[in-house]
Amino acid sequence: MKVRLDHIGIAVADADAGTAWYRDRLGLTVTHVEQVESQQVRAHFLPAGGAMLELLEATAPTSPIARFLEKRGPGLHHVALAVDDIAAALTELRAAGVRLIDEAPRPGAEGALVAFLHPSAAGGVLVELKQPAVGVAAGQPQTVPLFRGPARTTLGDLELISLCDGFFALDGGAMFGTVPRTLWEKSLPPDSRHRIPMTMRPLVVRGGGTTLLIDAGCGDKMDAKSAAIYGLDRRYHLTHSLAEAGLSVDDIDIVLASHLHFDHAGGFTERRADGRLAPRFPRAKYIAHRGEWHDATHPHERNRASYLAENFVPLMEAGVLTLVDDEAEILPGVRYRRSGGHTFHHQVVIIESQGRTAVFTADMYPTHVHIPDPWVMGYDLYPVDTLTFKRAFAREAIEREYLLFFEHDAAMAAGVLRETNGKRSVERVL
Numbered sequence: 001m002k003v004r005l006d007h008i009g010i011a012v013a014d015a016d017a018g019t020a021w022y023r024d025r026l027g028l029t030v031t032h033v034e035q036v037e038s039q040q041v042r043a044h045f046l047p048a049g050g051a052m053l054e055l056l057e058a059t060a061p062t063s064p065i066a067r068f069l070e071k072r073g074p075g076l077h078h079v080a081l082a083v084d085d086i087a088a089a090l091t092e093l094r095a096a097g098v099r100l101i102d103e104a105p106r107p108g109a110e111g112a113l114v115a116f117l118h119p120s121a122a123g124g125v126l127v128e129l130k131q132p133a134v135g136v137a138a139g140q141p142q143t144v145p146l147f148r149g150p151a152r153t154t155l156g157d158l159e160l161i162s163l164c165d166g167f168f169a170l171d172g173g174a175m176f177g178t179v180p181r182t183l184w185e186k187s188l189p190p191d192s193r194h195r196i197p198m199t200m201r202p203l204v205v206r207g208g209g210t211t212l213l214i215d216a217g218c219g220d221k222m223d224a225k226s227a228a229i230y231g232l233d234r235r236y237h238l239t240h241s242l243a244e245a246g247l248s249v250d251d252i253d254i255v256l257a258s259h260l261h262f263d264h265a266g267g268f269t270e271r272r273a274d275g276r277l278a279p280r281f282p283r284a285k286y287i288a289h290r291g292e293w294h295d296a297t298h299p300h301e302r303n304r305a306s307y308l309a310e311n312f313v314p315l316m317e318a319g320v321l322t323l324v325d326d327e328a329e330i331l332p333g334v335r336y337r338r339s340g341g342h343t344f345h346h347q348v349v350i351i352e353s354q355g356r357t358a359v360f361t362a363d364m365y366p367t368h369v370h371i372p373d374p375w376v377m378g379y380d381l382y383p384v385d386t387l388t389f390k391r392a393f394a395r396e397a398i399e400r401e402y403l404l405f406f407e408h409d410a411a412m413a414a415g416v417l418r419e420t421n422g423k424r425s426v427e428r429v430l
C-alpha cells in the first residue's frame with residue numbers, strides 16, 4: 001500500500017474565526033467549502049503545499065464533530081491519507097487484524113471514497129483513508145467539476161443525447177503531446193500520478209424513427225490491472241446513462257464507430273455468462289470504416305494495446321457489422337468525414353438538420369482544451385495530419401457555428417467554438 005498525506009482534519013467551534021486566523025496569521029486561504037451530509041459537517045479546505053488543512057464544523061448536535069468538541073474541545077481531529085484503491089487497502093488492513101471503523105468505503109467530500117481506521121489501531125490517532133475522485137490529486141481540491149449528463153438537445157429535426165460510460169484518467173503528457181505541462185496544467189490539473197480526468201461520451205442521434213449510437217465507451221470487459229492503470233471509475237456507466245435518458249440497449253438501431261480503439265468500441269460487445277462474446281446491442285446493425293477495420297485487425301507494436309479483437313471481431317462473426325468508406329451516409333443528414341491523424345482512417349461524424357450542423361469530433365478534439373491547432377495528442381499516429389485537418393476544420397467550425405461534441409471531456413459534453421480578436425474560446429452548450 002502506498003499512501004500520501006491528503007489533509008489534516010481540525011475540529012473548530014467557529015469556522016469563521018478559524019479560517020480568519022489561518023488566513024491572517026499563516027496566509028492560507030479557503031479554496032472551497034463543502035457540506036458533507038453523511039457526516040453532518042461543513043468542511044473548509046485550505047491547501048498548504050502538497051496537502052490541505054480541513055477545518056470541520058458541526059452542522060447538527062448529533063454530528064461526530066459536535067461530540068468531539070464536547071468531549072475534547074477544538075483541535076486536531078484526524079489525519080487523512082490518500083490511497084489509489086481504498087477497497088484493496090481495507091482488505092489488506094483487515095487481513096492484518098487492524099481495527100476498522102468503516103468496514104466498507106463510503107462517499108466523502110469531493111466525490112472521494114473514504115473509510116476511518118479506529119484510533120486504537122494507530123497509536124491514538126484517528127486515520128482516514130481516502131481514494132480521491134478520478135483526476136484529483138492527493139492534497140488538492142477537485143478543480144475539474146465532473147459532468148456526467150445525460151445531456152439532451154435538438155438540432156433541427158434531430159434529437160441528440162450525450163451519454164457517459166464512466167470516468168478514467170490518462171497521462172496528461174501523453175494527452176497533450178509536445179505541449180509543455182506548464183501550458184495545459186492550468187486547464188486540466190493532473191493528479192499526483194500525472195493523470196488528467198477523462199470520460200467517455202457516446203452520442204445518441206434520433207430522427208426519422210431511427211436511433212443511432214455513435215461509439216459506446218470502453219464497456220465491461222477490461223481486466224482489473226488495465227482498469228487500475230487507466231484509473232477507470234465505472235460506478236456510473238453507459239447502462240445507467242441510457243436508463244437515465246429513458247433508453248435501453250434494445251432501443252438502438254445502429255451503432256457507428258468513429259474508430260476501433262478500446263475506449264470507443266469496448267462497449268460494442270459483451271461477455272455472456274457462458275464466456276462467449278456477443279454484440280451488446282441485440283437489435284443493432286453496426287457500422288465501421290473499412291480501412292479502420294483493416295488496421296484494427298492488422299495491428300503493429302505501436303497500436304496493438306488500443307485494438308482489442310474482442311471488441312469488434314465478434315460483430316463480424318455475428319454478421320452484424322457493415323464496413324463503409326469515407327463520406328459514407330449513415331442516416332439522412334448523418335455522415336462520416338475522414339479526419340485521419342489519430343489513426344489513418346479516424347472519422348468524425350457530421351450531423352446536419354435544417355441548416356444546423358453538429359460534429360461528433362471523437363479523438364480529433366478529445367476535450368475542449370485541445371482546441372488550439374497544434375495541441376495534438378501524443379497518441380496520434382499521424383500528428384501532422386491531425387494538425388492539417390484541425391486548421392481547416394476550426395475555421396469552418398467558427399464560421400458556421402458548429403455544435404462540437406467532446407467525447408473525452410470530463411467537464412463539458414458539447415460547445416461552440418468562438419473567435420474574438422484572434423482569440424479562441426469554447427462556449428459551453430451541454
Ligand SMILES: [Zn+2]
Nearest residue numbers: 259261342363
Ligand atoms: Zn482513439
Ligand SMILES: [Zn+2]
Nearest residue numbers: 261263264363
Ligand atoms: Zn479515445
